[in-house]
Amino acid sequence: MTDTSHARPLPEYLIRRYHGWKATSYEENKGWYKRLADEGQRPRAMVISCCDSRVHVTSIFGADQGEFFIHRNIANLVPPYEPDGKQHGTSAAVEYAVTALKVAHLIVLGHSSCGGVQGCYEMCEGRAPELEETSSFVGRWMDILRPQHGGLPEGDDPTRLRALEKRAILASIDNLMTFPFVASAVENGSLTLHGAWNDISTGALEVWDPADREFLPV
Amino acid sequence: MTDTSHARPLPEYLIRRYHGWKATSYEENKGWYKRLADEGQRPRAMVISCCDSRVHVTSIFGADQGEFFIHRNIANLVPPYEPDGKQHGTSAAVEYAVTALKVAHLIVLGHSSCGGVQGCYEMCEGRAPELEETSSFVGRWMDILRPQHGGLPEGDDPTRLRALEKRAILASIDNLMTFPFVASAVENGSLTLHGAWNDISTGALEVWDPADREFLPV
Amino acid sequence: MTDTSHARPLPEYLIRRYHGWKATSYEENKGWYKRLADEGQRPRAMVISCCDSRVHVTSIFGADQGEFFIHRNIANLVPPYEPDGKQHGTSAAVEYAVTALKVAHLIVLGHSSCGGVQGCYEMCEGRAPELEETSSFVGRWMDILRPQHGGLPEGDDPTRLRALEKRAILASIDNLMTFPFVASAVENGSLTLHGAWNDISTGALEVWDPADREFLPV
Amino acid sequence: MTDTSHARPLPEYLIRRYHGWKATSYEENKGWYKRLADEGQRPRAMVISCCDSRVHVTSIFGADQGEFFIHRNIANLVPPYEPDGKQHGTSAAVEYAVTALKVAHLIVLGHSSCGGVQGCYEMCEGRAPELEETSSFVGRWMDILRPQHGGLPEGDDPTRLRALEKRAILASIDNLMTFPFVASAVENGSLTLHGAWNDISTGALEVWDPADREFLPV
Numbered sequence: 001m002t003d004t005s006h007a008r009p010l011p012e013y014l015i016r017r018y019h020g021w022k023a024t025s026y027e028e029n030k031g032w033y034k035r036l037a038d039e040g041q042r043p044r045a046m047v048i049s050c051c052d053s054r055v056h057v058t059s060i061f062g063a064d065q066g067e068f069f070i071h072r073n074i075a076n077l078v079p080p081y082e083p084d085g086k087q088h089g090t091s092a093a094v095e096y097a098v099t100a101l102k103v104a105h106l107i108v109l110g111h112s113s114c115g116g117v118q119g120c121y122e123m124c125e126g127r128a129p130e131l132e133e134t135s136s137f138v139g140r141w142m143d144i145l146r147p148q149h150g151g152l153p154e155g156d157d158p159t160r161l162r163a164l165e166k167r168a169i170l171a172s173i174d175n176l177m178t179f180p181f182v183a184s185a186v187e188n189g190s191l192t193l194h195g196a197w198n199d200i201s202t203g204a205l206e207v208w209d210p211a212d213r214e215f216l217p218v
Numbered sequence: 219m220t221d222t223s224h225a226r227p228l229p230e231y232l233i234r235r236y237h238g239w240k241a242t243s244y245e246e247n248k249g250w251y252k253r254l255a256d257e258g259q260r261p262r263a264m265v266i267s268c269c270d271s272r273v274h275v276t277s278i279f280g281a282d283q284g285e286f287f288i289h290r291n292i293a294n295l296v297p298p299y300e301p302d303g304k305q306h307g308t309s310a311a312v313e314y315a316v317t318a319l320k321v322a323h324l325i326v327l328g329h330s331s332c333g334g335v336q337g338c339y340e341m342c343e344g345r346a347p348e349l350e351e352t353s354s355f356v357g358r359w360m361d362i363l364r365p366q367h368g369g370l371p372e373g374d375d376p377t378r379l380r381a382l383e384k385r386a387i388l389a390s391i392d393n394l395m396t397f398p399f400v401a402s403a404v405e406n407g408s409l410t411l412h413g414a415w416n417d418i419s420t421g422a423l424e425v426w427d428p429a430d431r432e433f434l435p436v
Numbered sequence: 437m438t439d440t441s442h443a444r445p446l447p448e449y450l451i452r453r454y455h456g457w458k459a460t461s462y463e464e465n466k467g468w469y470k471r472l473a474d475e476g477q478r479p480r481a482m483v484i485s486c487c488d489s490r491v492h493v494t495s496i497f498g499a500d501q502g503e504f505f506i507h508r509n510i511a512n513l514v515p516p517y518e519p520d521g522k523q524h525g526t527s528a529a530v531e532y533a534v535t536a537l538k539v540a541h542l543i544v545l546g547h548s549s550c551g552g553v554q555g556c557y558e559m560c561e562g563r564a565p566e567l568e569e570t571s572s573f574v575g576r577w578m579d580i581l582r583p584q585h586g587g588l589p590e591g592d593d594p595t596r597l598r599a600l601e602k603r604a605i606l607a608s609i610d611n612l613m614t615f616p617f618v619a620s621a622v623e624n625g626s627l628t629l630h631g632a633w634n635d636i637s638t639g640a641l642e643v644w645d646p647a648d649r650e651f652l653p654v
Numbered sequence: 655m656t657d658t659s660h661a662r663p664l665p666e667y668l669i670r671r672y673h674g675w676k677a678t679s680y681e682e683n684k685g686w687y688k689r690l691a692d693e694g695q696r697p698r699a700m701v702i703s704c705c706d707s708r709v710h711v712t713s714i715f716g717a718d719q720g721e722f723f724i725h726r727n728i729a730n731l732v733p734p735y736e737p738d739g740k741q742h743g744t745s746a747a748v749e750y751a752v753t754a755l756k757v758a759h760l761i762v763l764g765h766s767s768c769g770g771v772q773g774c775y776e777m778c779e780g781r782a783p784e785l786e787e788t789s790s791f792v793g794r795w796m797d798i799l800r801p802q803h804g805g806l807p808e809g810d811d812p813t814r815l816r817a818l819e820k821r822a823i824l825a826s827i828d829n830l831m832t833f834p835f836v837a838s839a840v841e842n843g844s845l846t847l848h849g850a851w852n853d854i855s856t857g858a859l860e861v862w863d864p865a866d867r868e869f870l871p872v
Contacts (some may be wrong), residue, residue, distance in 0.1 A: 007388075027677075054283050056276065058274065059239060061235050062238060094355075116314070134303040140304065193226065194228050210226065218236060246665050253540060445863065477706060487750075495679055497668050506726050507727060523733055526743050527791040541665065574746045639680035646659055654673075
């Protein structure tokens with residue numbers, strides 16, 4: 001039995017805002033929300049993005065309820081396929097989106113000034129020993145990105161950091177292809193993979209171009 | 219080096235919507251976005267919610283860029299503290315939010331018609347052998363919730379399912395308290411935990427009341 | 437040394453309400469309030485509104501502690517830039533918000549039935565000689581708005597009064613642009629200016645539309 | 655004629671929240687708001703507080719539309735009575751509240767971590783030459799508080815800063831008594847003055863006790 005004596009009521013300002021949403025957005029769309037509840041969701045795309053508060057997936061893409069199945073973790077990473085019976089939250093989300101919901105697009109959305117990528121960079125440069133510890137969840141999670149540090153171009157830290165942010169996207173796409181159900185969906189044409197990177201400051205969006213093999217502004 | 223020959227350009231409809239966002243929302247708020255990029259995020263709260271496309275965390279709470287650090291996984295689950303050096307994406311997100319960003323609130327937001335919770339329920343009722351397989355990422359992820367099935371009240375399936383959805387929230391809050399940095403932040407008053415459940419169909423929001431030990435509509 | 441023998445204890449009803457706030461809102465949000473105290477405020481917007489008791493800036497915009505830097509004076513007026521070494525409370529507030537806090541938005545919020553604007557109107561129509569006196573602080577303060585009276589459209593008093601309320605907002609925005617630090621922040625895109633008018637009776641909100649050159653309901 | 659080509663539409667998130675307020679708080683109270691519009695405001699108290707985003711006057715005192723006439727400026731200062739025909743925004747607000755609205759209470763509400771008071775302190779200690787410049791609106795505004803620096807107790811900076819925050823409240827009350835209309839209203843018993851100080855971090859409220867001649871927690 002759970003012991004949740006530590007849970008507290010929501011802050012009032014959020015309750016007030018919720019009531020505002022309920023009386024407007026919900027009220028105006030309740031027919032659609034009821035259908036979504038009765039018939040289940042049928043999202044067209046899955047988006048994997050960072051938890052960062054500055055990334056607003058639905059705003060950027062003008063998406064409303066029912067459109068995107070969204071998984072958000074630190075640094076928008078996908079680990080390689082590893083069916084070892086342990087708990088893999090990201091893999092579970094991908095599996096559910098591709099095999100149960102059969103989404104048509106899977107978008108990995110990275111962003112500038114990513115604290116997780118920066119942590120990985122500092123760790124790989126030997127400047128963040130605390131992230132090397134076994135007990136560091138962030139450090140161990142960023143191990144997924146670690147192999148990408150070796151191939152970074154020469155340059156100053158900001159340049160290399162940005163390059164690593166973009167490699168986080170590409171590495172995730174590569175890792176996605178190691179999942180048999182992803183690879184087969186891509187191969188039979190029912191799923192397409194996409195990599196995009198958002199500059200928080202300028203609002204720019206760059207998308208991976210497989211022909212030119214670089215990220216290009218849209 | 220990565221091999222991302224499978225990545226494709228974004229669907230045109232998303233690029234069009236992005237350009238619309240850039241010319242309007244971004245343009246009206248660029249001073250704020252630039253500051254968020256320059257000075258870093260300082261979100262007041264972390265929200266852990268489901269990936270489900272019908273859950274719109276920011277809409278429900280009228281939140282804009284910079285307000286919420288959002289982790290989304292299947293069924294808004296938090297596993298227990300397990301610093302074994304393996305990859306724990308949810309634990310990494312919680313660690314980053316609490317120790318680096320020092321969020322003041324951590325809200326676990328569940329919802330009705332949760333496919334992940336339903337999968338767990340079917341599995342525990344013996345009706346989903348495929349989820350029992352070692353290779354099922356969803357099944358293994360939902361093992362986090364499994365212990366809650368035992369204590370469900372008698373009743374029909376919908377009643378028990380809804381109860382399990384709410385137990386997923388409470389179990390996550392309990393598991394959060396097994397993380398030393400969460401427990402100490404709660405104990406010293408710098409962090410409060412909150413559990414809430416949203417009914418997709420009716421738009422209702424229920425919040426866990428620690429005094430009455432039940433979810434009550436706000 | 438000050439002589440404050442005239443100060444009195446707070447009315448009991450306010451003390452009771454304060455204790456209620458302390459035991460509820462404060463208690464639920466103390467982690468956030470402590471962070472705001474330790475790390476300083478970082479408000480996204482400054483709002484300049486009237487002192488009128490019927491204008492509730494934070495309620496209308498669902499804002500909580502830390503979101504808005506709020507200056508309130510009679511009739512939400514901003515005087516022109518005048519760095520003469522005298523005391524200019526409004527100019528000081530604008531200077532602090534723009535140069536020290538670097539707010540991203542500056543919203544001038546006017547309202548219906550504004551007593552200050554009405555006083556200015558009566559004064560300009562020759563019906564309030566007491567406001568013309570040198571010793572009238574309200575009269576001299578409303579001199580800021582006086583130049584706008586000349587260009588009012590023909591019509592009955594209520595129509596012209598409402599027009600003058602809206603001109604108070606626009607004149608303040610124009611005056612804001614005479615402050616070099618405001619103009620340069622607007623020009624480099626780090627600050628945007630906004631004009632809005634709230635109808636106390638109907639609750640309507642109208643926002644200045646620079647394209648149509650009029651206030652339009654949102 | 656005004657030229658407001660620089661004004662921009664409001665950010666979307668504020669418009670959404672406004673619509674939420676309109677559909678809930680406004681709708682539930684429209685009878686009262688309509689009366690407030692038709693019959694005019696009749697606030698019981700005037701509050702003079704700081705613009706600081708962390709000070710929520712209405713929350714702390716559980717006040718709703720129509721209760722408080724609120725003037726907010728940097729550091730909640732009131733200048734001395736100076737009827738020189740120039741623009742004095744604070745004096746105009748006090749004059750309107752006391753002579754036109756006839757408020758029964760006038761509360762000067764200070765707070766901890768006040769940036770304006772800190773600026774004054776640094777200036778008086780010779781550590782902020784930029785605030786001494788004629789063109790510094792904040793510096794000239796804080797000149798109102800300057801005379802209080804001389805009598806500060808010995809001690810470290812934080813202790814002296816806190817003392818100066820409280821003297822800002824007392825000096826304002828003293829200055830209020832230099833206004834003939836305030837002094838006569840106090841003397842005939844129709845107005846009482848109050849000084850209070852809020853600790854942002856702990857939520858504590860201290861009120862000036864004229865008997866003990868110190869600020870005491872309520």
